Amino acid sequence: MDITPQEWDKIIDWVATDLKPYGYDMVCTDGFIPMLAQDESGYMTHYGSMSIKELVEKCKAKGLKVGVYDNPLWIHGSDDTPIEGTQYTFRNLKYNGANTVLNPGASDMWFSWAVAENPGAKEFIDGFFKHYKELGVEYIRMDFLSWYEDGKDRGMGTVGLGYGRESYARALAYIAESAKKYGIFTSLVMPHLNNDAEIEARYGNMVRIVADTLGGGWWHCSAADRGKSYKNWPNCSNMFDGFTYWSHIAGRDKVILDGDFIRLNTFSTDAEKETVISLQLMAGGPVTVADQYLNIGNNLKFYTNAELLELNADRFVGKPLSDKLSDKNNEIWYGQMSNGDYVIGLFNRDDSARSYSFDLSTFGMSGEWKMRDLWRHADEGTVSTITATIPAHGCKIVRLSK
Template sequence: MKQYLQYLIICCLTSSYPSFAPGQDNPYKAPLYWSVYEYCYSVDGAIPESEWLANIDWVDQNLKSFGYNMICIDGWGDDNQYNQDGYRKKHSAEWEQDYAWWSTELQSRGMTLGMYYNPLWINRNAAKSGIKIKGTDIPLSSLIDETEDALWFTWAQVDRPGAEEYVKGYVQYYADMGVRYLRVDFLSWFESGVDKGTIVGPDRPHEHYETALRWMREACDSNGMFLSLVMPNLNNEATTEIQYGHMVRINEDVAYGTWTRFSNFDRGIRFPGWSQYHNAFDGYTYWSHISGRNKMILDGDFIRINTMATDEEKKTVISLHLMAGGPLSVADQYNTIGNDLWLYQNSELLALNQDGFVGKPLSNNPADKFSQIWSGQMSNGDWVVGLFNREDNIENRHLDFSTLGIEGSTKVRDLWAHTDLGAMNSVTANIPPHGCLIYKLVPGDNPLQNQTIEFNSITDVENTINTPQLNLTAIASSGLPVSFGVIYGPAEVNGDKLIFTGGTGEILITARQPGNEEFGAAIPVPVIFYATDSIQPFENLYLLGDATPVGWNIGSPEIMIQNDTNPYIWEWEGELIAGEFKMPTFTGDWCDGVWINSSQPNQTLSATDYIITNGCDGPDNKWRVNASEAGNYMISIDLKNKSISIESTVSSIHFSQTEQHHEFAVFPNPVSDQLYINFAKETSALITIYSPLGNVLFQDEEKGLQTSIDLSGLNASGLLLVKISSANYSEVFKVYVR
C-alpha cells in the first residue's frame, strides 16, 4: 500500500509527455472526409459493417481522387468490446473487425480512419472488471465519482491520480493504430453540465475543463493528430478552445438536414453556452472573427446534400463551408447521393481547401445583410468572393473591388459555371433564393469585354391550362443570343419558349450568355413567378384519417407522392386499417386549405369518384375501410381524369383455404424491431415472413414455446405477412412494422 501511495504522488507531480505551447500556428487545413452520421442518425443506431464497407468503396471510387481521404466513425454503436486497458475496440459488437483492422485496411487504400470518441469517457464494465490504468497500478474505477449524477456518460475525474495517464493513453491507443483525426464530442456536458437549460451533469471548475483539453492536445501533438472539438460552450469568445483545439464546432447538429438546419434554424439568435448559434450559416458568420489562415478552423458539421431542395441550396452549402475555411464532411451515402456527386467534385472550389484559404464576411453579425458577402485571399494573392442569398426571394448583391484594394478592372471567373467573365471593377448580381455566386478575381488586364443581360420580370400565370406556354425575351448587351433554363418548378424550356408541364408552384428560370472570344460570360439573371394549374391548384397532397398510420394528425399527415412522368397523378402505398380517411393538400390548421373528399359519406374503396372542398366548407365525406378490408393498398388519384383508384397490393400472395386460426400469438403489433411469437401447444414451427408482394423476407425453423425475431435487419416497414406452420396447425398474421 505504501508503494502504491508513493506512485500516486509521483503521478500527480510529473508527466512523461512534452509540454504544450498554446497560441502556436495551426499546422492543419480543414479535412475533406466521409462520415457515418447520416446512416446512424436515420436509424438511430450503429451502421452495419456491410454498409460501412459499401460507403468506403463508394468514397474510394468517387471522392478519394478529389482529396477526400478519411473515413470517420461517429456516435451510436456500443462499447461492449474493450481491450485490456478499457479502451473501446469496435463501433459495434456486431462488427467482425475492430478499429485497428479497419485502420490498416483504409491505409492500404490510401485513406485513414477518423475517430469519434471522448477520452474522458469511462466504460463502467471495464472499470468493474478490475482493469488498471495503462502503465500504472491504479484501478480504472478510482477515476469514477460514484456520487456524480451525469446523463449517459461516466466521466473521468481529472483531479484524481491516473487521470492524465488514462486520457493520454486513450489518444495514444488510437494513434498507434494509425488514426490521425480525433473528434471529441459532448465537451459542454463535461464543462458545465448544461444543455439548453437541461442539467446533464455537474458544473465543473474551469481548470478541470482546461486541463482535460490540454492533455488531449499534448497527446495529439505528440502523435501528429488533428484535434476536433465538438459541442463546446465557446465561453469568453472561445478563449480556451482556441488555445487547445485545431477545429471547433460552431452550430447544432445537421440532424435531418435541409435548408432549415443549414440557414433558418433559430436564425439570428445567440444563445448562452452550447450551441451559441443553431444553424451553420449563423455559426460560420459570427465565429469568423476567430478563424483565419493557420488559425482556428470552424466546423459547420456534416453535410447532407441529398436533403436540400434545389441545386441552388446545394451549391450554397458547399460554397459556404469552403469560403469559411471549414471542412467538407460528406454524410451522404452511396445509396442516398442520387445525382448530386458532382457538387463534391468541383475542382475549382476544392482548390480553396487545398490552398488553406479562409474567407470572411463583410460583417460577422448574422442579422446584417453584409454578412452574406464573403471574401478572402489565396496564398498567391488572388481574391475569392462569395455572394450569398439566404432569403426566400431574389436578392441583389454588390461588391466594389476597390474595397479589397484592387485598383482598376480585373479578371473574374465563375467557379461554379467554370466560365470567365469580362473585365470588371465590381460585381452586381441578382441571386436566386438560397443561391450563391462564387468568383475568383485574378489581377491583370482582361482581354474579354464585360456584358450584361436584361431580363424583365414575369407576371404570375393564373391558369396554365388556358396559357400553356410563354415566350421568353432577354437581351444581352453584347448582342449575343441568350439561353434560358428552369432551375425549379413545373415547367421546361424549349428554345425561347417556357412550357408548363402540369402542376402549381413557383418557377425559377435564368437567362444566360456564355460569352465568346470577345466577350466574357454574363452574370446569369434569375426571374421568379408563380403558375397556377386550374386542374391541380396545389403543390402537395396528403392522406389523413384513423384508417392511416398517422391517424387524424393534421400536423404530420401521410405524404402522397407525385408521379414522375405524370404530374396530375398522386400515389400512396401502405397499410389501411378499419376506419376513415380523406386527403388534405396542406398541414396545420383544419380549415387552412383544399381537401379531396369522397363523393358520398362512408364511400366504398371501389368507387372511383371524388369531390374537392375548401377549408371547412362543403360536405366532410370520407372513404371507409371495413375491418374485413384492412390490408395493404395502393391509392392513386388522377386529377386530370378526375378519378381515384384504391387497389389491394396483396393479391399476389395465396395461402391454402384450409388454414385456420389456432393457438399462436404474435406481439406486439404494430412492432418496431423485436417480434415475439408464442407457440402454446406446439414445440416447433416454420416461420416465414412475406412482403405484401409475396417476396420471402425471412424463413427459419424455430423451437420452444416462445421465440423472437429481429425485424430491423429486414429493411422493411409497413405491412408484413407472418406465416406460422407447425405439424398440426398453420396461420397467417398481418403485422405492421413502424
C-alpha cells in the same frame, strides 16, 4: 444499430472511387453505435461489430485515413482496468465525492467521465491517444464537451455533475498535449465556447460552431433561429449564423470552424446545395459528406467541384464583410488565396432573388481583375465591379486574379 463489415466495404469502396480523387481522404465514425472496449486496455476497440483495427486496414488498403468518434474523457473499460504507467485503475478516474462540482445533486447522464484532476487522468488521456495512434487512427471527434464543463444542456436542463471551468481547461490541455505528441487531429464538439472560445481556440484543431445537422436541409444551413445567438451550446442554430458569429477566431493556422455534416439529399434546390458547399469553403471549414452511397442520388457533382475544392487545399479562410448576425453584409464573404488571388462569395439567404453590385475596393482591392465564376466554370472578363443577381437561397463564388 450497427454497420457490418460487409456494409463498411461498400462505404469504403464508394468513398475511394467517387470522392477520394477530389481530396476526400478520410472515413470517420459517428455516435449512435456502441463503442466497445474488448481488450485489456479498456479503450474502445470496436464500433459495434466492426473492429477499429480492421476498419483502419480496410481503409488503408484503399488509400484512406480513419477518424473515430470518441472522447478521451469517456471511460469504456471496467473499473479494475489498470492505467498504464501508474498504480491507479479506471475506478480512480471517476467522481469520488471529493471533487468540486457545479451540480452536486445530479448524476452524469449517458457517460462515465474521467475527471481531469483525479490521479491517473493525465496518463489515461495519454494512453487514449497512444492506443489510437497504434491502431492507425488520425482524427478524434470528441463530443458532449459542454456536459463535462457545467453539466447543463439548453434543451434538456441539468445533464451531469459539471466539473467546472478549471477542470475543463485542464482536460483540454492534457488532450492537446497528447494529441500533438501522437500526431492526431482533434475535433471539439458541443462546446459552450465560453469567454469567446478562449479554451477551445487554444487547445483544439477544429471546433463545432453550430447545432447538430439532424434533419439538415435549408433549415440547418440558414433558417433555424436565424439571427439569434446564445451564451451556451449551441451558440447558433444554423451554419450561416455560426460561421458568421465565430469568423473572428478563424484564419490561416488558427482553429478551424466546423459547421457539422452536410446531407445534400435533404436540400430542395441546386442553389441551396451550391450554397451549403460554398459556405464551408469560404469560411475555411471542412466539407463533411454525410450522404451515403444509397441516398446521394445525383448530388455527387456538388461535392466534386475541383475549382472550389482548391480553397480547401490552399487552407483558404475567408471572412464576412460583417460578423453581426443582424447585418445583411454577413452574406458577403471574401478572402485571399496564398498566391494572391481573391475569392469573393455573394450569398442570398432570402426566399426571393436579390441583386448585388460591389466595387472591388470594398474588399481592399484596386484596379481591374480577371474574374472567373467557380460554379459555372466560366471566365467573366476583366472587372473592377461585381454585379450579379442571386437566386433565392443561392450564391455566386468568383475568383479574381491579375
